[in-house]
Amino acid sequence: MINKHNHLYYTILIGLFLLLNACEGRFNTIVEVDIPELDDRLVVNCLFNDTTALAVQLFASKGVLVESQDLYNDVADATIELYGDDVLLENLTEQVVMFDPYELGIPIEISMYQSTIIPQQGVTYTLKVSATGYDSVEATALLPKTLEGLSVTVKDSITTIEGNPPDRIALDISFADEIDVENYYFVRCYNQETLDEALFWSTLDSLRNIDADTLEGIKYYVEDYNFGKIRKMCHFTNDVSYQETQTYQNNSTGLEIEGEGENEICYQRIHTFSDRLFENETKNLSIETFTTYGSGIEYYFPNTIESRIIVEVSKVSREMYLYRRSSRDQIQNGDNFFAEPIQVFNNVEGGFGILGGYSIQQVTLP
Secondary structure, rough: OOOOHHHHHHHHHHHHHHHHHHHHHHHHHOOOOOOOOOOOEEEEEEEEOOOOOHHHEEEEEOOOOOOOOOOEEEOOOOEEEEEEEOOEEEEEEEEEEOOOOOOOOOEEEEEEEEEOOOOOOOEEEEEEEEOOOOOEEEEEOOOOOOOOEEEEEEEEEEEOOOOOOOOEEEEEEEEEEOOOOOOOEEEEEEEEEOOOOHHHHHHHOOOOOOOOOHHHHHHHHHHHOOOEEEEEEEEEEEHHHHHHHOOEOOOEEEEEEEEOOOOOOEEOOOOEEEOOOOOOOEEEEEEEEEOOOOOHHHHOOOOEEEEEEEEEEOOOOOOOHHHHHHHHHHHHOOOOOOOOOOOOOOOOEEOEEEEEEEEEEEEOOO
């Protein structure tokens, strides 16, 4: 006689057996899906400003299932027309250039389309692009007028490592937000180090207790460092306008730096923000940046390095703001399986990419 406990046991066992057999059949079933083949489209990349002639990178899109050894599928022999306020200005000239996308000193050879015209503030520019084998595309963007009333002052020098000279500088930035207009901005900092070569080499030659290998290494480092080059630096801030859009910690816009207490975000490259929180007002922004780029020479050979800090505040077009914001958010959510997919802003009709402008204003600190 089977008691009720044994009856329940056998019922569950039979149920699991049937379920597993059903799953096995289900998971072994092969369903063929025809994935439609999409035509490649032109990809236009152009962020232009009012200090240099406009240049365009032109690529072809690639499907996710396409295997290619080319990281950048650039398009040659295209025709690119540049219009300003609907007036044809010129056809861009194709040039083969060395391009270093990640600024790692590993350039690759690509086709670039170069203009001879330096864009003017307040003008709306349009690119019309055609190439054999692709549908024609076009994109339009305004180069905004520069901001007014820019002021940059040094507030303090900061030492983050006890016993070392100051390695950061605190700055106060202010500018007037244009009234009754949606405005978008970004801040960048640069450093230019110059070497007093006569003082450096005389100091180096006077060192008697340094071995030959170390001496040779120092000489090679100094000669290879390329003093006088203007280099981008990251900056720190807790300003609420920077939090108005999402941020993330990676080499594209922010680098997480461990310090005392909470980790700091050191904003690199371009971090755009809007005037949503200070519309029609004077914006006051406090930041910190490094006093030197970090050659290290100043610690071993004091007074041989002169360091200049350049602060750049730019006003950007709406297209550039939306592109930077969406690409930043996409990268931030890239490792989150449950995050909603974010499509990067695109203003190229018939294709992909970005045409955006920004007007530059710089202040060089003594």
